[in-house]
């Protein structure tokens with residue numbers, strides 16, 4: 001008999017009637033002949049409510065107590081669903097994370113799953129029970145031998161479900177939710193968002209890590225790594241939903257380190273790159289669109305694009321092109337400067353070094369380790385671009401051999417995993433924008449006036465990683481107005497920012513003269529698509545969509561299959577709609 005794991009999210013188990021309805025649905029699947037393990041979330045908003053209760057007593061409750069509290073939400077649902085199934089005459093058993101044997105790291109709040117002891121659950125399955133597991137939680141054995149409850153991070157029930165499906169070698173894992181699958185964007189923002197029947201794990205990882213809450217990024221990561229078949233479906237209607245597709249050779253289950261698989265799978269080098277920096281541009285809507293449309297019309301393939309935050313009313317935009325495009329790019333830059341004012345400069349003999357894998361930004365230590373490794377090799381990093389599947393650094397071409405040696409050593413990559421100037425195979429069927437995600441829960445933080453020397457980015461990222469603070473969209477810019485000084489901006493969740501004061505203080509102490517600047521209320525709008533890597537001009541179109549709505553872009557960061565724009569919070573919904581319309585994603 002085939003084993004299915006079905007996960008029902010908070011809204012799908014929001015009241016007693018919904019719980020009874022789900023019980024009926026489970027009975028139907030069972031009658032078809034499947035063995036079934038159910039994973040459930042807490043009912044409706046109950047996790048938020050529990051969190052508010054704690055915050056009404058203390059701004060900073062202990063993480064252990066907080067996990068103790070939040071984990072009770074799921075415990076209510078497993079008991080009620082089990083009561084419902086038993087009432088309908090179907091043998092069911094409810095189990096908490098620790099009863100199942102979901103063993104996590106010994107950290108609270110964002111613990112990763114190390115192992116799932118499957119004996120007990122298999123025993124129940126063999127006896128004909130429907131097993132109902134509390135999502136979002138696990139446990140670890142403390143040094144004095146007691147079991148401590150942990151949670152996996154908000155939205156983590158998806159991860160519980162995919163991890164269970166993987167550990168039990170289930171036929172598939174189905175995530176049931178309040179929408180019909182993964183859509184081109186959040187239907188709460190764009191009503192005519194369209195269902196995606198399939199999406200690659202890479203694209204979903206990028207979308208999930210920048211706000212597409214329909215799947216927890218770590219759930220996608222597990223499915224990708226182990227080849228676990230994963231669907232997202234509607235809990236309301238029986239429909240095929242969305243299938244996630246993994247393009248990698250599945251790994252063997254890593255018992256004892258289920259979520260600790262190797263994050264970095266390859267190293268890629270692009271030689272002969274030129275960094276072009278446009279400085280002192282007007283900071284107003286339409287500037288980025290104007291620039292990248294010009295470059296695109298001239299058929300120049302722009303790789304990284306970085307627009308950092310600015311202290312004054314002028315703006316800097318930096319991008320990279322291949323050396324062969326330099327003459328044409330200079331021609332276009334002359335035209336741009338004539339029209340918009342400002343200046344530009346270019347630096348030849350640059351290379352882009354990228355590490356690739358999955359879950360890179362979800363593990364802040366990975367990018368920190370990359371920057372630290374380069375700094376140990378005394379290599380200065382000129383530009384940085386980060387995303388969930390790739391971190392890139394632009395360095396001098398003369399440092400490249402040393403960088404390859406150090407980085408491949410650090411991430412244990414063999415020569416088959418190192419790609420020099422890989423040619424891009426054009427896959428026509430891949431859309432340049434598959435979906436758009438919005439993350440409103442972000443703040444922007446800038447480190448100003450940093451010394452421009454190797455190791456600065458490493459030191460900041462390492463300190464954040466040590467405190468388990470997750471950051472994204474790290475943008476480093478060399479300020480034209482200040483010699484030997486640079487700024488580093490990044491975005492992080494509001495929650496992590498609230499917990500970061502101490503870490504920030506310790507960072508500044510190590511970097512005399514520097515300071516922290518908290519930005520305005522912002523939102524991150526990200527377009528993701530595998531085809532973006534192969535098409536000229538996608539970024540220009542995204543910027544044009546925003547310019548048409550008179551939306552100013554505060555920060556830009558691109559990666560291979562993702563372009564993120566930081567906009568003011570008030571503009572964010574319009575921004576998502578504008579990009580969705582521009583690329584006709586409803587068609």
Ligand code: ADP
Pocket residue numbers: 008009010011012041155176177178179181182183184185186187188211212213214215435436
């Ligand atoms: P659950 O409680 O079932 O885990 P979530 O609220 O965590 O549900 O996730 C489902 C929600 O994710 C949807 O209601 C939708 O508003 C939001 N969402 C954001 N981006 C997307 C997307 N690209 N496709 C589908 N839903 C999305």
Ligand code: ASP
Pocket residue numbers: 009010041042047048073135136153154155156157158
């Ligand atoms: N109940 C938890 C939350 O609200 C976990 C989940 O729903 O996935 O974040």
Ligand code: MG
Pocket residue numbers: 009155158213214215216
């Ligand atoms: Mg969810």
